[in-house]
Amino acid sequence: MDLALKDKVAIVTGSGRGIGAAIASTLAEEGARVCVNDLFEERAQETAGEITSAGGQAIVAPADVTNREQVDAMVQSALDEWGTVDILVNNAGIPARLGEDSGRSQVGGGGFFTDEPEALWSRVMDVITYGVLNCSQACLPHMLKQEYGKIVSIISDAGRVGEPRLATYSMAKGGVVAFSKALAKENGRFKINVNCVSPGATVTPALADSPVAGGGADPASKERFQSLLRQYPIGRGLERIGQPQDIANVVAFLVSDRAEWITGQVLSVNGGYSMV
Numbered sequence: 569m570d571l572a573l574k575d576k577v578a579i580v581t582g583s584g585r586g587i588g589a590a591i592a593s594t595l596a597e598e599g600a601r602v603c604v605n606d607l608f609e610e611r612a613q614e615t616a617g618e619i620t621s622a623g624g625q626a627i628v629a630p631a632d633v634t635n636r637e638q639v640d641a642m643v644q645s646a647l648d649e650w651g652t653v654d655i656l657v658n659n660a661g662i663p664a665r666l667g668e669d670s671g672r673s674q675v676g677g678g679g680f681f682t683d684e685p686e687a688l689w690s691r692v693m694d695v696i697t698y699g700v701l702n703c704s705q706a707c708l709p710h711m712l713k714q715e716y717g718k719i720v721s722i723i724s725d726a727g728r729v730g731e732p733r734l735a736t737y738s739m740a741k742g743g744v745v746a747f748s749k750a751l752a753k754e755n756g757r758f759k760i761n762v763n764c765v766s767p768g769a770t771v772t773p774a775l776a777d778s779p780v781a782g783g784g785a786d787p788a789s790k791e792r793f794q795s796l797l798r799q800y801p802i803g804r805g806l807e808r809i810g811q812p813q814d815i816a817n818v819v820a821f822l823v824s825d826r827a828e829w830i831t832g833q834v835l836s837v838n839g840g841y842s843m844v
């Protein structure tokens with residue numbers, strides 16, 4: 569199926585690694601011109617380098633999505649290079665259980681809500697909700713001007729069904745769902761589609777140390793992985809957990825005109841973990 573993404577201009581936030589990197593590369597493979605954003609410039613360079621080595625088109629736009637000035641500069645980079653923005657993928661996020669590689673200092677998380685420090689709330693809300701607000705508001709005027717645009721935000725099944733020990737993260741991701749539906753209603757008349765993709769556990773560097781990665785040959789690690797797999801109906805058949813490419817394939821479809829009749833929706837890509 570030709571997704572007809574040739575020369576569409578896409579901004580993918582947090583695409584220096586993990587799910588975002590797979591989305592950026594997949595859109596580029598489909599012919600899109602991709603603005604690779606990340607908090608860490610070297611990560612963005614790496615993804616952009618892979619895209620251009622494969623014959624695709626990419627520029628690097630490092631920015632912290634929580635910082636509106638930096639977000640505006642990121643959008644301006646795409647405009648300077650290609651004159652427009654057709655697609656925004658809000659992917660930048662912090663690992664559900666914050667660690668030192670979240671681009672922030674270790675602030676805890678992964679515990680019960682009663683033990684969560686307020687500092688965690690603001691970090692999570694900042695990146696997950698303000699990141700989406702900043703990037704969406706910075707891109708929308710350009711989409712409105714051309715009466716065409718696609719916005720996809722990567723949420724999490726935690727935001728659909730709630731996840732114990734991830735209360736704040738669940739709240740933030742659920743907020744992005746409601747925001748996306750409101751935006752879809754406001755902007756449908758301008759041919760702007762707004763949707764969410766909701767991964768279940770997906771093997772990325774953010775989860776490198778968790779049982780999700782399936783690492784560890786010892787019996788205890790294997791048992792942990794098998795018990796995780798039991799929560800993913802199709803994962804049991806395929807004997808695997810989600811991969812970034814699983815998410816990227818769906819995003820590529822949703823940002824294409826093949827999906828032009830789909831807006832305000834949330835699609836879980838989760839091996840059947842939750843069936844909402």
Ligand SMILES: NC(=O)c1ccc[n+]([C@@H]2O[C@H](COP(=O)([O-])OP(=O)(O)OC[C@H]3O[C@@H](n4cnc5c(N)ncnc54)[C@H](O)[C@@H]3O)[C@@H](O)[C@H]2O)c1
Nearest residue numbers: 582584586587606607632633659660661724769770772774
């Ligand atoms: N991996 C999973 O199991 C999983 C499951 C559900 C949802 N998600 C969501 O998918 C998205 C990607 O997750 P991932 O596992 O690929 O994470 P990751 O940590 O591997 O990659 C995220 C990237 O975002 C960047 N980033 C972080 N904060 C940023 C900021 N303020 N501005 C710009 N870039 C920033 C990081 O530097 C990193 O390169 C996130 O929104 C996450 O919540 C992941």
